[in-house]
Amino acid sequence: MNVAVIHGPNLNLLGVREPDVYGTVTLAEIDERIRALAEALGVEVTICQHNSEGAMIDAIQQAGCEADGIVINPAGYTHTSVAIHDALKAVPVPAIEVHLSNILAREDWRQRSMTAPACAGVIGGLGADSYLLALRGIVALVEAGR
Amino acid sequence: MNVAVIHGPNLNLLGVREPDVYGTVTLAEIDERIRALAEALGVEVTICQHNSEGAMIDAIQQAGCEADGIVINPAGYTHTSVAIHDALKAVPVPAIEVHLSNILAREDWRQRSMTAPACAGVIGGLGADSYLLALRGIVALVEAGR
């Protein structure tokens, strides 16, 4: 089983960016934890990060061909991107949306997710653990679908 | 470590109620899986279900005294209950909100969560697995806070 993990815009700055909101863990550290859990679960992960909406759509389409499930944090595009919504709907593999912070407890315009309705589920507010739980979740989902 | 699991209104009908939306698993089966995972993780769980908003507030207040963390599915009260929001804020233990279905992909009025801003995180859309992941999440959260 192969799971694609797709990080959205500005997540490459994690650990530096607004640490009171997003914590001091870096993206590299999160990726390391994801890889360790994947190995423990016996699945492969492919991880990428993009600042461009178009590049994220490309990554989703590629995951639709090469992966069995998607873990995606659309970050700033969460709230507005119909095109990412459409990409997630267009590919034949399930996705789980992930957020480091609890977006429902933040600014009004961060409380709406345009992309979540195209996902099987959403996990948010638990920092790096959001990714790890989503990895467990997508593995269970893919296995259940076989 | 003790975790309180609080099920909201109508969840006692699971398996019977709109199975195309909520699946055919019964609440008893979910509780069994929660207990099995709790045992595996070495934590205790206390599980209850209430149709009454006031009874849910009582349960949250009790959990604030006796438990280290809360996993709560407010069900129909999710979208309107300021009083449950206030109860979750009033107790000194963290909570994770759980939904069986992906509420962001459903009716407009189900997409707003009044209670989620009072929780540390939210997990939804993954059926019974939502509870299991939330249990893992709350355990990690409580351990990190020690």
Place this chain on the structure above:
Amino acid sequence: MNVAVIHGPNLNLLGVREPDVYGTVTLAEIDERIRALAEALGVEVTICQHNSEGAMIDAIQQAGCEADGIVINPAGYTHTSVAIHDALKAVPVPAIEVHLSNILAREDWRQRSMTAPACAGVIGGLGADSYLLALRGIVALVEAGR
């Protein structure tokens, strides 16, 4: 055939409460008229009144087991209760929503019914007759469904 008639909050004060809006008939008098018509139609009725949202949900769930149809006046919960909506959807018997006054001719926030979309039909504005017509309606509906 058995029909459950469920009265919502404050309806026990009928006859006393704002008589210019709700009339001077008491709930006991309405119940008597309901029972008389039920007898004439050859059906049984079970009647209850609750001020608590949770108790109304319990009553709906019980009716789902023991009755063939529901006549419900959710009163003040009409406009906000997702949980009663969910209970009505969760039980395998049809319901008709009843209002004494014409809620569409009153305050803005009384014009929206959160619970009506979970019912087969709605009858309002005709005072105690709303209940009697709803009883006739639910009997016809249950018979048609057999």
Place this chain on the structure above:
Amino acid sequence: MNVAVIHGPNLNLLGVREPDVYGTVTLAEIDERIRALAEALGVEVTICQHNSEGAMIDAIQQAGCEADGIVINPAGYTHTSVAIHDALKAVPVPAIEVHLSNILAREDWRQRSMTAPACAGVIGGLGADSYLLALRGIVALVEAGR
């Protein structure tokens, strides 16, 4: 006692039009059932159907002169017609609004009734039975007013 029954636009297509929403009963069959019940109740009915908003207003005004009560299904004009609202308010006889389907369970823009606030009551969601219950209701209302 004379009751005017006024059918609104497109109801002449009943039975053909979207049968999954409106059923397979034709308007002629509904009218027959209305006439039968009227005879049983000992009242006269005058029935008409109009596609034109202006013609419906004319019919309401005429009913204001010649009938004791009105049963009206404004159909597509329900949601927008101030002019029909005004006509119903202008005539000295009570009216009950009828809908075949449960408009509160349909599209957003079908959930608002512009005309209902000018009626004594509203009955919806019960197919042809909506008309029959409304006929009973208006007869009771007129008798009570005498």
Place this chain on the structure above:
Amino acid sequence: MNVAVIHGPNLNLLGVREPDVYGTVTLAEIDERIRALAEALGVEVTICQHNSEGAMIDAIQQAGCEADGIVINPAGYTHTSVAIHDALKAVPVPAIEVHLSNILAREDWRQRSMTAPACAGVIGGLGADSYLLALRGIVALVEAGR
């Protein structure tokens, strides 16, 4: 100079219809006062009343050919009719919109005028005098435009 006076739906019931809102003067009496003032001002008036939106559009189009100005009370169509708005814009003669009551002091949905933006001016709240002032106004407007 010829002025077309166009009365909208239900105005034929004036004097009978909701006298606390619209007064006890009949439309015939208003028309008489309009004709008397027209004679005093030395202009001709053509007066009609229609319950149908389409007939009102026909009347506006006719006035566009045969009259020099229009005084129109769109009544219930005021608040919704794009088609009357378009008709008033389409004809090459100016119009003044008239209301018997002060629509800005009434229900929310009566406070918006869809048709007024297509008129030169609006006069409301002064009962039958609204028409007389509008007649003076349109005469001045047409004379100023010559």
Place this chain on the structure above:
Amino acid sequence: MNVAVIHGPNLNLLGVREPDVYGTVTLAEIDERIRALAEALGVEVTICQHNSEGAMIDAIQQAGCEADGIVINPAGYTHTSVAIHDALKAVPVPAIEVHLSNILAREDWRQRSMTAPACAGVIGGLGADSYLLALRGIVALVEAGR
């Protein structure tokens, strides 16, 4: 009979200010026409202009003591002033609101009048003639009330 004419903010710049919207007539010229008509109608007029909301309230209160009716153009305060609304309601004499331009055909925020519901009627869109017709209207209104 005495009529108070109260001009609101910036009307002292008439003739200079945005002549494509408000015309080239000056306030002095309008006042002259008002005085001429008043003389013709046999009534006295007191005219003032104020840029300050508080001064307008003072003027309304004074008119409540000394005049029989008010013609007021609240100009920029039309759309927001609850205090002027309250002043107009507080005084025992009727008022007619006047606008030079047709505010219903302009920007969204100019289409709402906060002050009009406190007036007997509204006349707008007819330039200086709006004032003259309002003077006629208020005179008729006061006479009718005697």
Place this chain on the structure above:
Amino acid sequence: MNVAVIHGPNLNLLGVREPDVYGTVTLAEIDERIRALAEALGVEVTICQHNSEGAMIDAIQQAGCEADGIVINPAGYTHTSVAIHDALKAVPVPAIEVHLSNILAREDWRQRSMTAPACAGVIGGLGADSYLLALRGIVALVEAGR
């Protein structure tokens, strides 16, 4: 194959009405171009124009019996008519909605189409060509459906 072309209110004034918005071509000239193209495509067309909403509904119902497809420009009724929406849904033949101007680039209230959701497609902004393209489109649609 027979196609019904239905023109809505005020389109009979084309060429005269606001030529900067709608152009100088008359409806007769458009109809001539429609007939020429119909002949070239080997289909029959029946063309009508109505100012009345009720008459448009009649025409749609008639087209449902006698034609294979509908090209309709609801004009001013586009934005408000639930009844025309219902008529288009009620008939068993497909329709394409046409607009001369690009309604999405105009006033807010012209940007919503109430009737378009009941049509197979929409073509707007291309003047008389909108009709010709719609004719080609409906012919293709009907042929594809055979």
Place this chain on the structure above:
Amino acid sequence: MNVAVIHGPNLNLLGVREPDVYGTVTLAEIDERIRALAEALGVEVTICQHNSEGAMIDAIQQAGCEADGIVINPAGYTHTSVAIHDALKAVPVPAIEVHLSNILAREDWRQRSMTAPACAGVIGGLGADSYLLALRGIVALVEAGR
């Protein structure tokens, strides 16, 4: 004279719950101050606290029979409860709504009070003093009404 003081959900946690918002005074201390003032004013008080909406309605109905006035802090139910609104309207004794914090200075959804329109007055933002002033207020109100 007897005054019922009704505390809403989560107020039993006062002193513990979010002390930066609600202060460190406990409910027992507030009740003691209320009782002291009541004695000074020569009136009796009956005090209760409920987490359940239904229990609050019961308490209001009981107060309607046994007390002369009500001081109520609906807490989290303030913002949504139509049923408590209806209960307050249904009983024949006046009520004053109380809030510890200034709800108009907090989250958007806390600024609306559904229950206040059913009360004679509202006092908020003054901590425990809000209750004491309300007690003085209700005593004055009841005395004035005698």
Place this chain on the structure above:
Amino acid sequence: MNVAVIHGPNLNLLGVREPDVYGTVTLAEIDERIRALAEALGVEVTICQHNSEGAMIDAIQQAGCEADGIVINPAGYTHTSVAIHDALKAVPVPAIEVHLSNILAREDWRQRSMTAPACAGVIGGLGADSYLLALRGIVALVEAGR
């Protein structure tokens, strides 16, 4: 201790103005009661009334220098004045907002207070008693802050 009492626009008309809403007590009588209570409490009061928003701001700024607390009834400016909000925030003394009527039970646009969020608390609906309770409240607040 010195308390500034600031009355807003039109309050000078109290007793005359809409007595069904505001009662028949005059402002002079209210001021007398305020002065009597102040004397009883051993504090000084300075009372003023202004129709002008700017004058109210001046009074607030002056109170910021010379008084220890403010009791303010912004009347018609309550609902719109950002400038009074800013003035109340800018001065280093606490304020309590007062209303004679229960603004939450009146027109929609009277239910929002722009100025209350800049005050410590709000008291409304209790007529002249609102002022007396506010005086007690502000004295307690100032003493607690010492």
Place this chain on the structure above:
Amino acid sequence: MNVAVIHGPNLNLLGVREPDVYGTVTLAEIDERIRALAEALGVEVTICQHNSEGAMIDAIQQAGCEADGIVINPAGYTHTSVAIHDALKAVPVPAIEVHLSNILAREDWRQRSMTAPACAGVIGGLGADSYLLALRGIVALVEAGR
């Protein structure tokens, strides 16, 4: 004459992506039909597809230099992209917006087009035929403009 055809995000997945909404035709097949019609009409077409909003803007700017008209399907960017709107306005050649499905009959947020107001016209709902009709339309538009 040269026409640029610009396909937006995810259209490269056509035939695979949600075939119940978008059909089973692939983008290659649509392009073939476009090229065949272009040849028949004697015009050249340049076709491209982009997932990136920036790349679409580049393509529009290039078309502004090298083509005579644009046929564009902005897909997911239709509903949000101000930048594509601005690009279409910035280039000196006309554009027609195309949609495969009828966006006015879909989700609320798909019913608004941000880009259409910058186009001459819009064609939607007719599948691949939408493109062919748009090609005919843009050719007619360019020829008319010469």
Place this chain on the structure above:
Amino acid sequence: MNVAVIHGPNLNLLGVREPDVYGTVTLAEIDERIRALAEALGVEVTICQHNSEGAMIDAIQQAGCEADGIVINPAGYTHTSVAIHDALKAVPVPAIEVHLSNILAREDWRQRSMTAPACAGVIGGLGADSYLLALRGIVALVEAGR
């Protein structure tokens, strides 16, 4: 060249008022910096501050006669004043609106500027520097217009 600098309500309290939002610089210090820059640029400045909306309108009208450009900080009137908007539009000299804080990053109701659309430009968020840049900007604008 003469530039009028107009400070709005409460700005006289600068340095004292909410220093965490508005800084500790006083208005006198800002005025000094403005005068110094004016001298360096070779232009005259006239500076005033007003708490009253009416006085600000007077100042704008005076500037329209005596100055070549306006730098205005409408402060609390920014968000609501149609009358100041109208004054700025009515005078024949350009204006630049200035804010000390970044109003777009503050409360919702501070993010809308009613007055900015009547100005040539807006500068905000840069403290006292906002004024200095605005002075440079208006000088450049006036020079460019000569």
Place this chain on the structure above:
Amino acid sequence: MNVAVIHGPNLNLLGVREPDVYGTVTLAEIDERIRALAEALGVEVTICQHNSEGAMIDAIQQAGCEADGIVINPAGYTHTSVAIHDALKAVPVPAIEVHLSNILAREDWRQRSMTAPACAGVIGGLGADSYLLALRGIVALVEAGR
């Protein structure tokens, strides 16, 4: 000191694009003026222009490493981009947002800035001068922060 100037989408077309809105100055000419002023102020500038949102985020992140301040015109992305907002918040250098036109005086959807709340200040409406003033502003801001 180094300042990054980042131009958003379509600004490369300046001088050609809608000259009545954006003027006839080209981007090259603006850049020249910026470089000249930078030299005069003794600071370095790095200037880039991007049509892609992702590329703008890259540029902001790069500026966060290499520059001391940012001057950014997000153009079409101003109104929707959460991702650019987040990038500006994530970097440790201040930014000033610039607009050529006065966006507050344009279409509704152009009046909201999603990105401005993440900037220190905003300057708009002054054409190329907006950039020059922003350069002065950012230099002062950086110097003040040292």
